[in-house]
Amino acid sequence: MSVNDFWMDIQNSEWHSVGGSTVRNKQFNPFSDDDWRAGLVRDNEPYYPPSGVHIKIKSQEETRGEYSVDHHGKPEQVPATKLRTFTLEISGDDFLGKEALSAARFLVVGDHAISSPLTLSSTKSVVVLVRLYTASDGKQVMVNELIWSVQYDKTPGSTKTFYDIQKWFCCRYP
Amino acid sequence: MELVRGLNEKGQFKTLPDGVKLYTLFNNKVPQADFDVTDLRKLGAAMRDLQASNVSAMAGYTYLGQFLAHDLSRLRIEGHNKTVKSFTTDILRSDVSSVLDLSSVYDGAIAGSLMRKTGSAFMALGDAQVSDGPDIVGYDLPRNGLRACIGDDRNDENLIVSQLHVQFLKLHNFFVREISHDSPELGTELLFEAAREQVILHYQEVILHDFLYEILHPAVWKAIILENKHILWDPDPSEPAVLPVEYSAAAGRFGHAMVQNNYNLNAVTSVSVSELFEMTGEGRFGGKYQRMPATHLVDWRLFFDFPKHNTRGLPTRNKALRISPRVRVDLINTQSLPVPEESNLATRNLLRGLQMRLSSGQATVNHLLNNYQARLLELEIPICLLNRDQLNLNKPGFSQHVLDSCSPALSTHTPLWYYVLAEACVxxxxxxxxxxxLGSLIVAESIRGLLQLDRDSIMYKTRRQDIAPSKNIANLPGRKFLQMSDLLLAANNSISDPTSFIIRQ
Known part of the structure; x- marks a missing residue:
């Protein structure tokens, strides 16, 4: 998919969630039920959109002009470019991650977009990576990868952290 | 057969085989259900493993609901042992008062007790512990050692309900100040009683117009609560106040499904459910503290809606899980329970329904449709039988077969508690x-009926107007309703993150 395809496709569509996510499907999760890490994954489930969630893309394109920087004593020209960003306008059924996702700004980088870091609590944060895929039946699917960081040891000063990546899916609407 | 003390034979009582009498909304006209205990145990286990169905109201309502449940189920037994944690049928032989009178806050709050501030009408408060600085005054329950000096020990069983209880103590003190300003001639005990009355009236109004609005089907809330109509229960205030068994053993137990996995308490602390139970007097504060640690004080902006307050920059606000058959709560102390070895709350609730000889969900709906259809239509309450897929939580592309996988008979003959939870998913x-x-009707009629039974309730008295209501409700423009955040603002003058008060030395 070309860069323009991603930018055009994502902003020219409305999306709806069908509630599908890897966290809701045991076959995608590497931890057995009695593994403490499975509990950390399961605890995050209410952050994922259920079915009945609609998403509109609110896009913004800014042109950044050419500028010069000093590079080892020589001026170097940085060419003008367009910064493409968007936010999500989320409606429909409520879920725990709605406020955070609504506040996030996504920056388009090539054929994907990446969110600003979302701090959910003093011990939990997530970054969202957005890609578009075309399913075997020809329908376009938005795949959102949530890259989690969860500090699981709450002893003051501890930095023991658990990382996890889970996906949730949206379909083009209608 | 032993009669329940203080009750007579005229009411709608049902009698269990061991002689215990329970109040029922349906006048014994709905057949009692019978279930295979093995099927119920399978179902309880299956409910534990269901996926969470996302979120609903703010998480504070989960614990306001628990606070209400403790108030409604306060045991008034002579020589009542406060360590008794739950009902057994033996306890139900005693007089159980279900008035919404904040007995959990005020029982035992006599002058000279540790629950009162010495020589005044104020309720006593405790201090929150700071590990390396001065305590934060007035942010914990009053304690004698670890044990909370409050009307009902159960309100110190988890951190959030414990902190909510503190807020009602503060609200009492707010009204002491307001009333003493207006009526300086009042003596200490009259002032105490006047403040107590106002706290109760405000609490009742919040239950009706805030809590129940967030929980109930809109048509039921409008008809039964807002317009004060009834279908099933129109009690005379001379009757004793007893909670209907359909509420206490089924529909009223919706809050068990709303318990979240984790909560952000404030800007610096988030906790799991198990930590909620550790960080109380009953949990011995995790063995680390002598009283509530200041790092764990609740920032109420994360638990209730404060319409005029900006929440930008705060951690994610806590929502309750959506009411559904997914109930994953394990009880720690199960020794005093009817089935001592059962720690899975879902299984325990299903067995409790069987023990109380509740009707099935289908029998209850059929009874309503056969006897009250015109009234239901008039009030636009859309009760109908759930179909098999709705009961089994089967949706296109995602079928769970919850009941059928335990026993196909459960899909045609469903425990009332499960039925009410499945109905909430539609x-x-x-x-x-x-x-x-259906669940809304049972809950609404029960609460409305209890308030009608109490001559001192908000149905007969008006509250003071010191606290301005702020809740907007869809389709009722121009009206504001009292909500929990209004009480919290009054009790605290302003609302902020309490951990910001920690002064490190």
Whole structure:
């Protein structure tokens, strides 16, 4: 998919969630039920959109002009470019991650977009990576990868952290 | 047969085989259900493993609901042993008062007790512990050692309900100040009683117009609560106040499904459910503290809606899980329970329903449709039988077969508690899940009936106007309703993150 395809496709569509996510499907999760890490994954489930969630893309394109920087004593020209960003306008059924996702700004980088870091609590944060895929039946699917960081040891000063990546899916609407 | 003390034979009582009498909304006209205990145990285990159905109201309502449940189920037994944690049928032989009178706050609050501030009408408060600085005054329950000096020990069983109880103590002290300003001639005890009355009236109004609005099907809330109509229960205030068994053993137990996995308490602390139970007097504060640690004080902006307050920059606010058959709560102390070895709360609730000889969900709906259809239509309450897929939580592309996988008979003959939870999954309102029409009707009629039974309730008295209501409700423009955040603002003058008060030395 070309860069323009991603930018055009994502902003020219409305999306709806069908509630599908890897966290809701045991076959995608590497931890057995009695593994403490499975509990950390399961605890995050209410952050994922259920079915009945609609998403509109609110896009913004800014042109950044050419500028010069000093590079080892020589001026170097940085060419003008367009910064493409968007936010999500989320409606429909409520879920725990709605406020955070609504506040996030996504920056388009090539054929994907990446969110600003979302701090959910003093011990939990997530970054969202957005890609578009075309399913075997020809329908376009938005795949959102949530890259989690969860500090699981709450002893003051501890930095023991658990990382996890889970996906949730949206379909083009209608 | 032993009669329940203080009750007579005229009411709608049902009698269990061991002689215990229970109040029923349906006048014994609905056949009692019978279930295979093995099937119920399978179902309880299956409910534990269901996936969470996302979120509903703010998480504070989960614990306001628990606070209400403790108030409604306060045991008034002579020589009542406060360590008794739950009902057994033996206890139900005693007089159980179900008035919404904040007995959990005020029982035992006599002058000279540790619950009162010495020589005044104020309730006593405790201090929150700071590990390396001065305590934060007035942010914990009053304690004698670890044990909370409050009307009902159960309100110190988890951190959030414990902190909520503190807020009602503060609200009492707010009204002491307000009333003493207006009526300086009042003596200490009259002032105490006047403040107590106002706290109760405000609490009742919040239950009706805030808590129940967030929980009930909109049509039921409008008809039964807002317009004060009834279908099932129109009690005379001379009758004793007893909670209907359909509420206490089934529909009223929706809050068990709303318990979240984790909560952000404030800007610096988030906790799991198990930590909620550790960080109380009963949990011995995790063995680390002598009283509530200041790092764990609740920032109420994360638990209730404060319409005029900006929440930008705060951690994610806590929402309750949506009411559904997914109930994953394990009880720690199960020794005093009817089935001592059962720690899975879902299984325990199903067995309790059987023990109380409740009707099935289908029998209850059929009874309503056969006897009250015109009234239901008039009030636009859309009660109907759930179909098999709705009961089994089967949706296109995602079938769970919850009941059929335990026993196909459960799909045609469903425990009332499970039925009410499954009914809550059928619709959403303004994006959030609420109880369905049957569950809502049982809850609404029970609470409305209890308030009608109490001559001192908000149905007969008006509250002071010191606290301005702020809750907006869809389709009722121009009206504001009292909500929990209004009480919290009054009790605290302003609202902020309490951990910001920690002064490190």
């Amino acid at each position: 619709e959403t309102f303004e994006g959030i899940g609420k109880l369905g029409p």
